[in-house]
Amino acid sequence: MSAAHSVIIGIAGASASGKSLIARTIYEELCRDLGTNEIGVISEDSYYRDQSHLPMEQRVLTNYDHPKALDHQLLARHLENLKDGKPVEIPCYSYVEHTRTGESLLMTPKKVIILEGILLLTDPKLRDLMDASVFMDTPLDICLIRRLRRDVEERGRTMESVLTQYQNTVRPMYLQFIEPSKQYADIIVPRGGKNRIATDILKTRIQHLLSR
Numbered sequence: 001m002s003a004a005h006s007v008i009i010g011i012a013g014a015s016a017s018g019k020s021l022i023a024r025t026i027y028e029e030l031c032r033d034l035g036t037n038e039i040g041v042i043s044e045d046s047y048y049r050d051q052s053h054l055p056m057e058q059r060v061l062t063n064y065d066h067p068k069a070l071d072h073q074l075l076a077r078h079l080e081n082l083k084d085g086k087p088v089e090i091p092c093y094s095y096v097e098h099t100r101t102g103e104s105l106l107m108t109p110k111k112v113i114i115l116e117g118i119l120l121l122t123d124p125k126l127r128d129l130m131d132a133s134v135f136m137d138t139p140l141d142i143c144l145i146r147r148l149r150r151d152v153e154e155r156g157r158t159m160e161s162v163l164t165q166y167q168n169t170v171r172p173m174y175l176q177f178i179e180p181s182k183q184y185a186d187i188i189v190p191r192g193g194k195n196r197i198a199t200d201i202l203k204t205r206i207q208h209l210l211s212r
């Protein structure tokens, strides 16, 4: 199959709902059949806007859960390039510095691209580029527990900062933008990234799309 027929699966849902986990599971299991060169994962987080021109005091004030924090135009262009068989340079992002690192990762065209991110389904252009879309419908209290642990252990945050950010922006933006975008999902996955049946259904769908 040529790269022009890339299958793009979009996985959206709340922060810490299990998007990365299910994306990684599908990636690892499909790699066994397709080979590591034919499948890739792209995180919407890589497309947070560069803020290197701003001082740290200002960067921490950004609302990272509002669609305008992300460069969806660049993401859409990259997906179109990959579909056209052209490689792209995916920006690297630092949650500690709240900006792009200045480095990038080369991604070559793939048969399957798994895209994961909180606000993907809010954007009509991105939705149009997807062959199938998923919403991880994990209860918000579970997401908060997982985010708190992850952000303290992996993203250089304090418990206090995670809870303040959650109340000020993460939860309100979920209710305003992310939860309403659930209506655009083809599949709604309860409980989180370890949902075995949902993972199998998605893998079967991808295999079906590849065989067209």
Ligand SMILES: Nc1ncnc2c1ncn2[C@@H]1O[C@H](COP(=O)(O)OP(=O)(O)O)[C@@H](O)[C@H]1O
Residues within 6 Å of the ligand: 013, 014, 015, 016, 017, 018, 019, 020, 021, 022, 146, 147, 150, 191, 192, 193, 194, 195
């Ligand atoms: N079903 C689950 N059971 C236990 N831990 C989970 C489950 N799903 C995700 N996690 C953990 O919760 C955290 C957030 O999950 P992740 O997949 O990174 O979420 P997201 O990509 O949606 O932000 C990670 O530390 C992950 O290992």
Ligand SMILES: Nc1ccn([C@@H]2O[C@H](COP(=O)(O)O)[C@@H](O)[C@H]2O)c(=O)n1
Residues within 6 Å of the ligand: 014, 015, 016, 019, 045, 048, 064, 065, 094, 095, 096, 097, 098, 099, 117, 118, 170
């Ligand atoms: N500098 C940043 C950038 C993003 N965030 C938070 O990340 C969340 C999205 O990533 P997930 O892996 O959790 O889906 C989003 O809710 C932002 O609040 C951040 O805290 N700092």
